[in-house]
Amino acid sequence: MENTMIGKSLFTGRQVELTELDPEKDAQAISIWTKQPAFNRKFFNSTFKPRPMSEVKKKLQEMLKEADENRQAIYFAIRKINSPELIGMLWFPWVDAQHQTSSMYLSFGEREDLASLGQEALDLATYYAFMELSLHRLAVTLGADEPEWIALIEENGFLREVLRRENIFTEGHYLDEYVYALLKPEWKERQSRRS
Amino acid sequence: MKNTLFEGQLVRLVPIEPERDSRNISTWSKDSDYSRLLDISPAVMYNPKLVQNWYEKGEQHEHVFMIQTLEDDRMIGFINLGGINWAAGTGWVGIGIGDPGYRGKGYGTDAMKVLLYYAFTELNLHRIDLDVFEFNRRAIRSYEKAGFKYEGTERERIFKEDQRWDILNMGILKSDWELLQEEHFVEMKSESRVSA
Numbered sequence: 001m002e003n004t005m006i007g008k009s010l011f012t013g014r015q016v017e018l019t020e021l022d023p024e025k026d027a028q029a030i031s032i033w034t035k036q037p038a039f040n041r042k043f044f045n046s047t048f049k050p051r052p053m054s055e056v057k058k059k060l061q062e063m064l065k066e067a068d069e070n071r072q073a074i075y076f077a078i079r080k081i082n083s084p085e086l087i088g089m090l091w092f093p094w095v096d097a098q099h100q101t102s103s104m105y106l107s108f109g110e111r112e113d114l115a116s117l118g119q120e121a122l123d124l125a126t127y128y129a130f131m132e133l134s135l136h137r138l139a140v141t142l143g144a145d146e147p148e149w150i151a152l153i154e155e156n157g158f159l160r161e162v163l164r165r166e167n168i169f170t171e172g173h174y175l176d177e178y179v180y181a182l183l184k185p186e187w188k189e190r191q192s193r194r195s
Numbered sequence: 196m197k198n199t200l201f202e203g204q205l206v207r208l209v210p211i212e213p214e215r216d217s218r219n220i221s222t223w224s225k226d227s228d229y230s231r232l233l234d235i236s237p238a239v240m241y242n243p244k245l246v247q248n249w250y251e252k253g254e255q256h257e258h259v260f261m262i263q264t265l266e267d268d269r270m271i272g273f274i275n276l277g278g279i280n281w282a283a284g285t286g287w288v289g290i291g292i293g294d295p296g297y298r299g300k301g302y303g304t305d306a307m308k309v310l311l312y313y314a315f316t317e318l319n320l321h322r323i324d325l326d327v328f329e330f331n332r333r334a335i336r337s338y339e340k341a342g343f344k345y346e347g348t349e350r351e352r353i354f355k356e357d358q359r360w361d362i363l364n365m366g367i368l369k370s371d372w373e374l375l376q377e378e379h380f381v382e383m384k385s386e387s388r389v390s391a
Binding site for chain 2: 046047096098099100101136139159160161162163164165166167168174179181183
């Protein structure tokens with residue numbers, strides 16, 4: 001059988017790479033991102049408030065320790081190639097191996113990075129999800145306050161499956177929340193059309 | 196105002212007593228149909244001591260209740276309101292009727308109605324949602340009767356019996372629920388006019 005597995009990096013794109021997270025060095029950038037309600041919602045899964053560096057560092061340490069012990073969650077830092085600066089995060093909070101499914105969170109600190117590097121990061125993320133984690137289904141939950149992500153996810157073939165009415169409360173308003181998903185056969189079909 | 200917040204037409208919701216209820220919950224876990232309708236995790240059996248330990252530890256089970264029949268005080272299942280986000284006023288609900296003799300007879304629907312009354316009038320929640328497997332038609336009908344609306348389908352989320360199955364998402368807003376109460380009140384009034 002032809003060896004198509006060895007000799008390409010799962011983690012390196014043209015402009016960005018996935019690396020390990022470092023609680024000591026990365027807490028500062030993440031602390032700044034906690035001022036964004038959508039990031040805060042996913043990272044802390046609790047009431048919105050900006051978090052100090054010390055709290056972010058502790059949270060990162062706990063998350064990585066739990067991921068190491070339970071082997072269910074997977075976290076990556078997103079950095080520009082050869083740059084130590086954290087510009088985004090990719091994580092799979094619970095890889096459900098029995099059903100070959102997972103949800104995925106992808107975040108960038110800066111809107112400009114999402115616009116210029118989002119597609120490449122998403123390509124790395126979906127390749128890893130389907131070809132390394134061997135998922136059948138990859139889901140992304142997004143709020144109505146994340147229009148740039150919604151556009152990118154839809155352009156990449158994710159289907160809006162669920163509309164949770166008024167599931168988010170922010171700035172005095174209720175917002176809808178959406179579950180998007182891409183199935184492996186759909187992803188493979190798109191890959192073959194792209195190549 | 197209702198005299199008994201936790202009492203419906205057929206059932207009441209009562210707090211879990213770990214020692215008393217762990218035996219029932221353990222017995223129900225031996226019924227694989229029950230496990231497969233309740234949870235996507237692999238069906239496994241739990242011994243009573245383990246179940247007792249979960250509930251004695253307890254903070255995460257703050258809003259879990261046993262479902263008890265009004266007619267003979269029998270414990271037939273449980274209902275759990277979890278994942279509460281107090282700022283958004285959201286949460287999810289899970290329910291299981293463990294005693295097979297009480298499935299499909301309105302006991303679960305009645306328990307759900309009691310829970311929704313509690314969630315919306317006492318906890319002041321804004322929205323409750325739930326997941327239900329596509330092969331659990333009886334539950335889907337029950338949730339519709341309680342007022343839940345279909346919000347979408349997670350495609351091929353379950354892999355069991357060498358086959359992929361969908362999960363349906365349903366939700367109810369406080370405003371949906373209030374409208375149902377008004378409609379119910381109008382129905383009651385017109386019925387009493389007819390019978391008068």
